[in-house]
Amino acid sequence: MNEENKPRNGPPERWTRFSVEQMDPKTHTYSTVYIGYSTHHLVAGLESSTSYNFRLRVTRASGECILSPMVSVFTAREPFSGKNLHQAVNREDEDELSTVLQSGMVDVDVYDKMGFTPLMVAAQKGFTSLVDILMKHGADINKRDSTGKDSLMQASFAGHLITVKYLRNCGSTWQSRDTDGCTPLHWAVDGGHLPVIKYMIQDGCEVDVIDKVSLWTPLMRVSAIGGNAAVASILLQAGADVNVRDKAGKTPLMVAVLNNHVELVKLLLDSGADHHMKNEGN
Template sequence: MKPVSVLGHSMSPEALVVGKINHHSIELSWGSGEKEHRGPTESWTRFSVEQMDPKTHTYGTIYVGYSTQYVVEGLQPSTLYKFRLRSTKSNGQCCLCPALSVSTTREPLSGKHLHQAVNRNDEEALNKVLQSGSVNVNVCDKMGFTPLMVAAQKGYGRLVHKLVEHGADIHMKNGSGKDCLMLACFAGHLDIVKYLRECGATWQSQDMGGCSPLHWAADGGHLPVIDYMIQDGCELDVRDTVSHWTPLMRVSAMSGNAAVASLLIRARADVNVRDKNGKTPLMVAVLNNHEELVQLLLDNGADHLVKNEFGSGAAEMAKAFGRQNIIHLLEGRKFL
């Protein structure tokens, strides 16, 4: 079919030709019928590339100029597009070439697809990406998490196995220094914790603040994970590098979880350990009004007479913050 002018007269053909195509762009070109531009611009043939809107089936202009090629960008992958070319001579005579339909290619597999598969717990999609061999299994998302970290945190055990089998690095850390073992410990996924240990993950790992997997397990409050860590020989009184808190101290400061503290104490965690300011778990529990934990610590040998570097002990702290319930506890033991 020849292009037809708006006046109904046949004109020299100006057909659209498809060049390079990828998942987000299509290269279009056309023969101008002129070897070179001569004379003033006003005498040149002007071209307009028009693209059809699939919703309204109307055409909109996306390029106007004197060039003989144009690259349409910002397109969606695996999508059909329709274009046509409008030629306008210097005398105003205009013609349209027949519409051309062309589809973009499928988007190549990338780290985005790998993370999408993990976040959806889609083992089939994960296998497809991994088997392509074109994606780095340790690629990080915008939060600095590898696919293995995400799977470990979410508890997707089958995906964790699959990622490790394809070379995922169990020792990689995110921006705050957490590795997949810490994330699994905090989230309470015992099966994943055990598997990562079998693969060589270590209890000695520390994040940017010096917290170990046991610190994070204590924060998470998952007793089966903590019990396994203790049985596996995890160090109980490991200190962070910021406040010199042990996991027991973090329980005193954060959750006040007496069940977690009891498990640590039964395993012989030091109830009188001191942080960098000389505070003990008992003092910290008093300051955070964790009454049940205060009782537990006292019952297990916490020294109420110990003072911090400013000369204050548990009793003074309880009075200073008006912790009447704890003051009564201490008075009942004749500590005041």
């Protein structure tokens, strides 16, 4: 039976008292973290993966004091969490990423507070070596964020050609769509990254693919959003329909004029845009 469970006779000052003392690693002096009559005490608030030194002071009712030898302990590392996994990706730390994944404690597709998986984050940042590690540990290439964008769309918008090629080799498809029906090419066009757009087209990506909301092709998105004539030129050279109409009946030329994209307007006209066409409202 433990002493703390034995009935004690007489006043407390006649009981044996125990003190747990912790050594300060800088000053090598001791401070008391517990004093009482229990023979068991749990020291709270310790850091993980850290060394600590303790000693026990036993004070008898007679006043006799006995000190134990110093006891060194090393706390265990806290279990890995999704936070550790995402931190490793954001720091581009291959060793830490591998350590967390090899522990088997964390789902490789765990979402962060923004709704991104580690693979999405690595793809968006262009960390191809991390993408490779995540894929080899079973990351789902088809996972999507709250807007329906997958890792290929993230990499395409950010313009990371090597990452885009890697994801394609792993099975990502140009036909994937977000919640608005936009494809990786729509997002690459929005990002304005010519090498990525050229690679997509060379790889067989459909040039006149339309979204589900406005029925915009990538060329229409250029006219409506960025006005990037260099991007439009690549699309037109690949056979994009210069006179395609959107849901409202507008053509890329009409939209480019409305948005005052002067250089793009000239390019569209030179590429055969019909300036006589009218939208459905006219």
